[in-house]
Amino acid sequence: MTDALHEAWRGVRGRPGRAVLSGVGIALGMATLVLVTGIPASGQADLDRRLTALGTDLLVAQPSAASDDAPALPEQAAAMVRRIGPVEAASAVASLDARVRRTPFADPNDTAGIVALAATGDLLETIRGRLASGAFLSTPELPTAVLGAQAADWLGITRLDPARPPQIAVGDAFLAVVGILAPMPLTPELEQAVLVGWDAARELGFDGHPTVVYLRAAESRVESVRDVLPATLSPELPGLVGVSRPSDALAAKRATQGTFSALFLGLAGVALAVGGIGVANTMIVGVLERRREIGLRRALGARRKDVRRQFLTEAMLLSVLGGLTGVVAGTLGTLGFAAARGWPPVVPLTALAGGLAGSVLVGALAGLYPAVRAARLPPTEALAT
Incomplete structure (x- = not known):
């Protein structure tokens, strides 16, 4: 596993421009996820505070x-x-x-x-x-x-x-x-x-x-x-x-809770899916460009599962780096927006954890096809190109 991470990091670092562009897609998806959950949660907290002041208890x-x-x-x-x-x-x-x-x-x-x-x-x-x-x-x-x-x-x-x-x-x-x-x-x-x-x-x-x-x-x-x-x-x-x-304020307060959650999470899911498509595209292009490298590794004894693990790990690493960047950007955006509106800032930890897990899953799905394709390349065909 350590070797796979090392090779994946070399692959990401060797193509920084393309890696950044791929990571931006995941980062935008994660930032969107944090913003569309954090900003409504902050607004909900402010509304709850105002309704509580009306004597809901x-x-x-x-x-x-x-x-x-x-x-x-x-x-x-x-x-x-x-x-x-x-x-x-x-x-x-x-x-x-x-x-x-x-x-x-x-x-x-x-x-x-x-x-x-x-x-x-x-x-x-x-x-x-x-x-x-x-x-x-x-x-x-x-x-x-x-x-x-x-x-x-x-x-x-x-x-x-x-x-x-x-x-x-x-x-x-x-x-x-x-x-x-x-x-x-x-x-x-x-x-x-x-x-x-x-x-x-x-x-x-x-x-x-x-x-x-x-x-x-x-x-x-x-x-x-x-x-x-x-x-x-x-x-x-x-x-x-x-x-x-x-x-009646208590009934109003409960009616507002979770009204837009499904919509916001749907938007965040679309954003993550778009980011995953970007990662998949980058990995497919990477397979085409690195056919000689794949053929050489296979000729030196690398097994199909080793090649498959390398490309899959690289895709997941791209997604994790993009996801962490998106979390930071989304959190800062939520805190800034809440402060500007005078709301209590709220960043749901479940959204952060779920978003990071989702980015890893998106990376795995995005890298699955390129990894399988790279592993199936015959060494002689790869070295001949």
Whole structure:
């Protein structure tokens, strides 16, 4: 095998111009393969990132509003949900029977649709929310509140001074506003709410039972988590616990995956086939030009299989060198295109490995006929030309 590689390398090096032209065909095929898999994969990663930001992994569980017999959620509802394997984060809120007013002198019937909710400090992380200003409920035992974006607008509180936080009336209590949430289109009910610390809410008559549980689960397991949530939160009456269906963004995300894969791989296959034809053509011409060399080797005792192995190895070597060149060029092209578009660069390793294996296979197929033809040349006929 070492002798065959040595002879193949001598054959490639002895005709550098023709070797380069043959290798270019395979290199273009491999570069095309990497580009048509890497660029769509990078675009897919960017699309997945954008769709994930729309809440493809977010579920909301609460007692069914359609039933008066809906059970109250257990006090440890969030902790119970976190014990479900695929669940990554969970947090609960509870409705408070308290009116929200800008000042105690405001009309108690004029609440502008603002609701008061008890919340824990991990709510913002669970729903992937952001603060427009201030801080969240880091000290839930203190009489503080965080306003949703719409609630802040309705109350006329758009700026916060940490030294002199504004106060609002929630029920009969006065709470200092320490934060304002940024808009959260996935959870519009929280935009219209005033969030109160879980422990501080007990001073307003809160009984400790949450009314809504927000959770994030592994995206691939969202449906299975949704199926077991009702029984987890209410083993006796699971049918009276409603769970939101997975976001429409998740369905859109899955629909886009693999849409163009077959087309792109088909184009790459055509490119590799064209490169293989170039290698085959070069090897056939090489056999015609090297008839004397073949005849001399046969006359000196080389067997047919030795000649066949030499030309087959040479064709595969050309393909491997061209394939490696194409991998480098395609990878650089993918990285550059992704960087220009602001996408996360993705170069599928399976495409690289499959492409290199494909280039070796193309080289073997391209060199098979020339190798067999060279091996069948009679020594006397080859030396006579």
